[in-house]
Amino acid sequence: MNKKTVITILALVCTLTLHAENKPWMNKNLPIRERVNSLLDQMTVKEMIAELNLVPYYAEQDSAFRAAVAKGRVGAVLKASGTALNRSLQKLALKNNHLSIPLMFHEDVIHGYKTISPIPLAEACSWDTAMVRRSAAVAAKEAAAAGLQLTYAPMLDISVDPRWGRIMETSGEDPFLASAMARARTLGFQGGSLSSPFTVMACIKHFAGYASLTAGRDYLYTDFSQRQLEERYLPPYRAAIAAGAGSVMCSYTSFNGIPATFSRFLNHDVLRDELHFDGLLMTDWCTLSNAITEGASPDGRTSAERGIKCGIEMDMTSHRFIDNLEDLVNSGAVSKDIIREAAFHALEAKFKVGLFDDPYLYFNEKREKEVIGSEEIRQACLDMATESMVLLQNKNDVLPLSTDKKIAVVGPFAEQQEMLMGKWTAKGDASKVITVAAGMREAAAHVSVGASDYRTPADSCTACYDAAQSADVVIVCLGEHTGYIGEATSTARISLPNNQLKLLDKLYQSGKKIVVVLFNGRPLQTDFILAHCDALLEAWYPGTMGGRAVANLLMGKAVPSGKLCQTFPRESGQIPIFYNMYRTFGNIRHLDIADGPQFPFGFGLSYNKYGYSNMSVSTNSAAIGTPITVSVDITNKGSREGREVVQLYVKDIIATVVPKLKELKAFRSVTLSPGETKTVSFTLDDDAFKILNDEMKWTVEKGDFEIQVGCDSEHVLTKKIHLGD
Numbered sequence: 075m076n077k078k079t080v081i082t083i084l085a086l087v088c089t090l091t092l093h094a095e096n097k098p099w100m101n102k103n104l105p106i107r108e109r110v111n112s113l114l115d116q117m118t119v120k121e122m123i124a125e126l127n128l129v130p131y132y133a134e135q136d137s138a139f140r141a142a143v144a145k146g147r148v149g150a151v152l153k154a155s156g157t158a159l160n161r162s163l164q165k166l167a168l169k170n171n172h173l174s175i176p177l178m179f180h181e182d183v184i185h186g187y188k189t190i191s192p193i194p195l196a197e198a199c200s201w202d203t204a205m206v207r208r209s210a211a212v213a214a215k216e217a218a219a220a221g222l223q224l225t226y227a228p229m230l231d232i233s234v235d236p237r238w239g240r241i242m243e244t245s246g247e248d249p250f251l252a253s254a255m256a257r258a259r260t261l262g263f264q265g266g267s268l269s270s271p272f273t274v275m276a277c278i279k280h281f282a283g284y285a286s287l288t289a290g291r292d293y294l295y296t297d298f299s300q301r302q303l304e305e306r307y308l309p310p311y312r313a314a315i316a317a318g319a320g321s322v323m324c325s326y327t328s329f330n331g332i333p334a335t336f337s338r339f340l341n342h343d344v345l346r347d348e349l350h351f352d353g354l355l356m357t358d359w360c361t362l363s364n365a366i367t368e369g370a371s372p373d374g375r376t377s378a379e380r381g382i383k384c385g386i387e388m389d390m391t392s393h394r395f396i397d398n399l400e401d402l403v404n405s406g407a408v409s410k411d412i413i414r415e416a417a418f419h420a421l422e423a424k425f426k427v428g429l430f431d432d433p434y435l436y437f438n439e440k441r442e443k444e445v446i447g448s449e450e451i452r453q454a455c456l457d458m459a460t461e462s463m464v465l466l467q468n469k470n471d472v473l474p475l476s477t478d479k480k481i482a483v484v485g486p487f488a489e490q491q492e493m494l495m496g497k498w499t500a501k502g503d504a505s506k507v508i509t510v511a512a513g514m515r516e517a518a519a520h521v522s523v524g525a526s527d528y529r530t531p532a533d534s535c536t537a538c539y540d541a542a543q544s545a546d547v548v549i550v551c552l553g554e555h556t557g558y559i560g561e562a563t564s565t566a567r568i569s570l571p572n573n574q575l576k577l578l579d580k581l582y583q584s585g586k587k588i589v590v591v592l593f594n595g596r597p598l599q600t601d602f603i604l605a606h607c608d609a610l611l612e613a614w615y616p617g618t619m620g621g622r623a624v625a626n627l628l629m630g631k632a633v634p635s636g637k638l639c640q641t642f643p644r645e646s647g648q649i650p651i652f653y654n655m656y657r658t659f660g661n662i663r664h665l666d667i668a669d670g671p672q673f674p675f676g677f678g679l680s681y682n683k684y685g686y687s688n689m690s691v692s693t694n695s696a697a698i699g700t701p702i703t704v705s706v707d708i709t710n711k712g713s714r715e716g717r718e719v720v721q722l723y724v725k726d727i728i729a730t731v732v733p734k735l736k737e738l739k740a741f742r743s744v745t746l747s748p749g750e751t752k753t754v755s756f757t758l759d760d761d762a763f764k765i766l767n768d769e770m771k772w773t774v775e776k777g778d779f780e781i782q783v784g785c786d787s788e789h790v791l792t793k794k795i796h797l798g799d
């Protein structure tokens with residue numbers, strides 16, 4: 075090292091030391107809480123309020139956005155990604171901020187940033203928390219490499235209404251399974267360290283009860299009980315918060331007539347006191363303004379006052395905080411302490427993700443190039459897609475197909491790229507999506523393709539019929555247009571459009587073997603499809619690697635193992651229909667259709683049959699609090715290695731309130747070679763037997779319980795136990 079270099083290094087160390095002395099919040103060695111407080115001590119109320127302002131970036135309004143940053147009016151940014159853009163915005167912010175406060179960049183990375191994994195509803199059908207965690211981790215890796223530090227995910231709503239377009243973002247109807255997914259995704263996104271440039275902070279949403287929208291219509295009102303809040307909506311939040319979720323987004327909807335944004339009960343009593351959340355709480359898009367439109371607030375000033383007093387800390391896009399809070403503080407209506415507390419959490423998030431230690435940590439062009447679309451990420455998406463798909467029918471074991479068969483791949487989704495990604499696809503790169511046609515060409519020798527367009531009338535799908543003509547088996551790729559799923563979408567029908575059903579009918583009439591592959595974001599009515607095909611594979615929207623996953627499953631390179639996380643109704647008139655309903659004294663079924671769902675919760679076929687036998691429980695009668703061990707033997711009666719998801723349900727036989735029909739309390743995947751038997755054991759603690767009693771307390775009541783173990787919610791072995799003193 076020459077003299078000049080030594081002098082330069084010494085000068086740098088001196089500058090940093092001085093910097094840290096003048097600005098203790100820049101001192102890495104101090105605890106974050108102390109750093110944030112020392113920073114807040116230097117800030118004006120105006121500066122604190124700016125930290126609460128979350129502003130969207132639109133390229134067409136670039137100069138207005140930069141002007142706002144330069145004026146110190148932007149605390150965090152959404153919809154800006156890419157290292158080059160975010161670096162330039164960061165540079166501008168720091169140049170204009172005497173306290174060295176960096177910007178933080180948020181985005182909706184729901185199931186991938188550029189490389190897209192299956193939609194969340196699909197991922198939950200894997201019942202594989204390790205795989206889902208990995209999927210979130212690779213999404214975080216790509217997102218962080220693109221300059222982002224926070225994702226508005228995982229979405230933790232639980233819906234029992236497939237008409238709602240956002241059901242695709244959920245993890246299904248069951249609080250236990252959804253909680254497992256909530257935990258897995260939170261851990262996946264946030265990794266071992268939030269300040270790593272490979273992880274992002276999770277923002278769990280939408281707090282709370284959004285999914286209880288009336289008639290499944292997005293943005294329509296909600297009206298649900300506190301019991302439903304506790305039993306159905308809060309469990310995934312509890313799980314994600316326990317896993318360390320850094321931030322929460324409130325819901326568009328109301329609880330008990332009060333918009334979530336103004337609900338001190340939800341945002342304080344429940345979120346802070348009951349769930350012990352101590353991170354950042356933000357609004358959803360413009361909710362402070364929406365309250366005015368829906369008549370729950372006269373103006374922006376009132377919205378800002380009510381919002382901040384009810385626990386909201388960051389305003390997404392409405393400007394109501396930045397426009398009104400300073401004046402509200404000056405007039406004495408809002409205390410400086412409330413502002414400081416909100417700014418504390420907003421700044422703390424920036425410290426946690428490492429931005430104060432290196433504001434450019436996430437803007438590394440080389441890393442961006444290496445990480446995005448890497449083989450590691452594509453492989454994780456492929457594995458996830460393979461495990462997400464659910465085999466719903468396989469008459470006479472038509473699947474898997476043998477390679478010598480002549481196969482036609484037809485229909486509107488045969489060569490789809492864009493729509494295979496589903497919705498909420500961030501910067502999803504459609505050009506990288508492997509279509510079903512491409513996947514099948516990789517996997518089989520004799521493949522002809524005849525794609526149609528989504529709106530092509532059945533009579534005009536000539537390419538489909540031509541391709542099918544000389545084939546032994548026709549793979550018909552059908553599905554929902556992605557315009558019908560996602561936010562601001564709802565449908566009254568849950569069936570495929572007529573042109574697709576007619577196309578299927580015509581192909582079926584030709585007498586060929588028909589395999590339908592479905593691409594969709596909600597449970598669909600499948601009666602017509604089932605009657606017109608030999609096999610049906612529910613592929614959901616499987617993402618970038620979708621076509622390869624479909625081909626691997628159809629050709630037997632992989633064995634289907636997904637199980638439904640959402641009940642499939644026979645018709646939309648049965649909605650809401652779900653497995654864990656409350657019991658009743660009778661069951662007045664709909665008289666005009668067959669009873670029960672088309673496919674129950676937990677259902678999914680394999681190429682193997684799995685036998686369940688020798689169920690045993692460690693005791694028939696025990697004191698409350700004694701752990702109960704349940705064991706069952708699972709035998710692979712098929713000829714391939716495969717994974718079976720073993721499900722355990724508990725039925726509370728008599729309680730002081732009306733109990734549920736049954737509730738999922740444990741599940742486990744077991745991989746078995748042909749002919750192999752393994753014993754699967756579960757240990758159930760108190761939580762498995764708790765019920766929300768008439769005083770709204772979670773408690774185990776003495777009495778009899780039925781423990782059920784099986785391959786889905788309807789096919790189970792049972793044992794009764796008694797819990798008492």
Ligand code: BGC
Pocket residue numbers: 182226279358359561
């Ligand atoms: C959605 C949120 C989303 C936000 C930002 C809102 O309309 O409800 O889920 O995170 O927009 O894009």
